[in-house]
Amino acid sequence: MNLAGARVLGSNSSVKRSKILQHHLCDRIAMPSFRHRAQALSESEKSQIKPDFSFGIVADIQYADIPDGHSYHGTPRFYRNAKAALRRAVSMLREGSIPLSFTIQLGDIVDGNCKENAEKALDGILGELNAFGKPVYHMLGNHCLYNLDRELLHQKMEIPNLPADGGSYYSFEPHPSWRFVVLDSYDVSLPGWEPSHPRYQLALEWLKKNNPNENKNNPQGLEGVERRWVAFGGGASPEQVAWFKQQLQEASAKKQRVMVFSHLPFQPGTAPNPCLQWNYEELLDVMRGSSCVVATFAGHAHQNGYVRDEWGIHHLVLPSVLETPPGRDCYGHIKVYGDKVKLVGTDCMMSLDMSLGRKVLQEAA
Numbered sequence: 001m002n003l004a005g006a007r008v009l010g011s012n013s014s015v016k017r018s019k020i021l022q023h024h025l026c027d028r029i030a031m032p033s034f035r036h037r038a039q040a041l042s043e044s045e046k047s048q049i050k051p052d053f054s055f056g057i058v059a060d061i062q063y064a065d066i067p068d069g070h071s072y073h074g075t076p077r078f079y080r081n082a083k084a085a086l087r088r089a090v091s092m093l094r095e096g097s098i099p100l101s102f103t104i105q106l107g108d109i110v111d112g113n114c115k116e117n118a119e120k121a122l123d124g125i126l127g128e129l130n131a132f133g134k135p136v137y138h139m140l141g142n143h144c145l146y147n148l149d150r151e152l153l154h155q156k157m158e159i160p161n162l163p164a165d166g167g168s169y170y171s172f173e174p175h176p177s178w179r180f181v182v183l184d185s186y187d188v189s190l191p192g193w194e195p196s197h198p199r200y201q202l203a204l205e206w207l208k209k210n211n212p213n214e215n216k217n218n219p220q221g222l223e224g225v226e227r228r229w230v231a232f233g234g235g236a237s238p239e240q241v242a243w244f245k246q247q248l249q250e251a252s253a254k255k256q257r258v259m260v261f262s263h264l265p266f267q268p269g270t271a272p273n274p275c276l277q278w279n280y281e282e283l284l285d286v287m288r289g290s291s292c293v294v295a296t297f298a299g300h301a302h303q304n305g306y307v308r309d310e311w312g313i314h315h316l317v318l319p320s321v322l323e324t325p326p327g328r329d330c331y332g333h334i335k336v337y338g339d340k341v342k343l344v345g346t347d348c349m350m351s352l353d354m355s356l357g358r359k360v361l362q363e364a365a
Ligand SMILES: Nc1ccn([C@@H]2O[C@H](COP(=O)(O)OP(=O)(O)OC[C@H](O)CO)[C@@H](O)[C@H]2O)c(=O)n1
Pocket: 071, 072, 142, 143, 215, 217, 218, 219, 232, 275, 300, 301, 302
C-alpha cells in the first residue's frame, strides 16, 4: 500500500493505536504509475497461496448522460465518462487473471442530475455491470433515490432476501466461513420515501433536532462529527439495527467472519464528517459487541480512506468512478484468505493488506 499521508493517531484519540490513511483523488496526489503498480502486484501475487474466494468492487459510478460538471465543493465530475470507465473495469474484472465469484457496487449507480432519463441511465449501467457475467450485488445511495423508486431499484437490481418493511438491507453467504451484510444507509432518510412515510418523518425529526440550517443539506455551523446531520445523509432504523445485531449473532454461532457493506461510511477519520452515517455510533457498537466483523466497505466520499479501529476492524472508504479523470481507472478486487483480506486496487483505488484480528481468528477457530 502507498502509505503517503498515513499517520498513527495518538493514544488520546477515539481510534487509539489505529492507522489512518486518506488518499485523495488520483488527480490530487502523486500515485505510482499504473504499469509500476501492475508489476508490483504480479510479483506479490506469485508468492500468494490461492485465496478462498475473490470478488470485484466498484463505488459511486454516478453516471448521467449530461456534460461534465463538478461537486458542490468544485471537484470535477465526469458524468458520461463514468460509463466508459465502468465498461473498462467490468472487462478487466471479468478477464483478469484472478477468477472472481461476484462483484459489489457500493451505491450511487446513477446521478441525481439525470431526472428525465434516470431509468434509461440505470438500465444502461446495469447492462454494463451485468456484462460481468456473474452475480452483481448492489446497495442504494442518495443519488439512486433522488429520481428512482425504491421498489423499482430493488427489482431491476434483483436484490435478494429483502426485509418486509421496504428497506434495502440484506445478507448473503459467499463462502461457508463468511457472511456479507449489506446495510441500507437510507433506511431513515428524506430521499426514497414519500413525505407521509414514517421513515421520512423520523428522518425529518432527527434533522430538525440536529441541523438548525434552513437548507438541511448545509452543515454550516455544525462542528466535528455533528456535520453529518445533512439531508443527503441517512440513518439505520431501529428495525435495521436489531436485524444487524441478529445477523452478527447468527454469524458468530456459525463461526463465520463478516464483512459489512454500506453506501455511507461509519468510522470517523475515513471520510469528511458530512459523509458519515447519522447513527454510525450505534452500528459501530453492534460491530464491536461481536468478534466476527473483519472489515467495512463504504463509498459516498469519493476518495480513499482507511482506519483500523482499536477493536481491529478495518474500515475502508473507496473512491468514485464519477470523479476519476478520463483515461484513468477506479476499481478493485478483494482476495479473501483464511488469515487475511487483500484489496487490490487499480490506478485511483488504493491497495491494502488486512490481517484478521486475534479475536476474529479465535472466535472462528
Ligand atoms: N455544503 C453542502 C454540500 C452539499 N449540498 C447539496 O447537497 C446535495 C448533495 O451533494 P452532492 O455533493 O451531490 O452529494 P454526493 O452524494 O454526490 O457526494 C457526497 C460527498 O459530498 C462527496 O464528497 C447537492 O444538491 C449539493 O448541492 C449543499 O447544499 N451544501
